[in-house]
Amino acid sequence: MNIGLYQSASSLSALERWQETVAQNITSSQVTGYRKRTINFSTQPAGELQSDPRRPVGSEAGVPTLFPKVNSGINFVSGETQPTRRDFDVAIQGDGFFQVRRPDGSFAYTRNGEFHVRADRTLVTGTGDEVLNAGGGPITFLPNGDQVAINTDGSIFQGETPVANMSVQRFADNAQLIPMPNGYFVPAAGMAPEAVTQPELLQGYLENSNVTPLREMVDLVIISRAYEANQRMITTLDQQMQKALDMLG
Structure with missing residues (x-):
């Protein structure tokens, strides 16, 4: 041989x-x-x-x-942030993922903050999955049409009215996350996320990929x-x- x-x-x-x-x-x-x-x-x-x-x-x-x-x-490793000046574009600075709920009720996590507002005024991802607030529910805006402001700590205001706090989650070991379509990640069995208590978000920005x-x-x-x-x-x-x-x- x-x-x-x-x-x-x-x-x-x-x-x-x-x-x-x-x-x-x-x-x-x-x-x-x-x-x-x-x-x-x-x-x-x-x-x-x-x-x-x-x-x-x-x-x-x-x-x-x-x-x-x-x-x-x-x-x-985080990618560079790019300004878009769109109200519903959000970038995470540092550690963490946006938490979203898919149609089957399961949770997924993503760094893609290119969000949109559905016809029922619910904040969703580009694929229509609901973006969740800190309490685990959907983020729904008021029908008055006031300007939306997303602060660096994840709090969302519509005009002077508080709407929700955006859920930003982190994991002890990102290497154990499983990649899924649409830029999502799901945790391996036995992994549980923990909330980022002081997130750093940028409204009107998107995070580019970290590929050169x-x-x-x-x-x-x-x-x-x-x-x-x-x-x-x-x-x-x-x-x-x-x-x-x-x-x-």
Whole structure:
């Protein structure tokens, strides 16, 4: 068995995973509040290649065989804020997520503060999910049409009348959050959010994604070159094996 052939094939599979992640980051780089997907590589022991087949596995004569292991993750570093001057656009400064309720009644969490007002005067996300207040209910505005002001602490006023306090939640370990469509995250089983008591919100701003497209393009070049190198390695090993078979045949 030529272990180098399997190592190169494993590397090709890992590089394909990396390329898919980079492509997703580039595609979503303009999505408000998007969090960059990351890929890390580590070596995974996979048995030993022994110089003396009579020696048991794990003996000093064995040579460790290592394969790349792909570890995926999410970068939760905040993106830059961009002014929009729209009353219902809100950006979080620092830690925390907006809490929303989906049609099935489940909760989700997002950094995308591009909100709208539904026909019944309820504050919703771009996909129509309800934005929740600190008490866990929907945020509903008054029919008088007064100007809406969202303060840095999350309190919402319509004219001089207080309407609600926006729910901003945080988690002890963001790495345990599960990404969902529409820029949402849901906690893993057993995780519970805690309210951010002193949030820092900016009305009339949106948080950009934390993806740097130029960095992702550089990664695509690195992936392409590494992929070609492993393909050449496989071709070379295959030719060597064919020569050995021809000589033995």
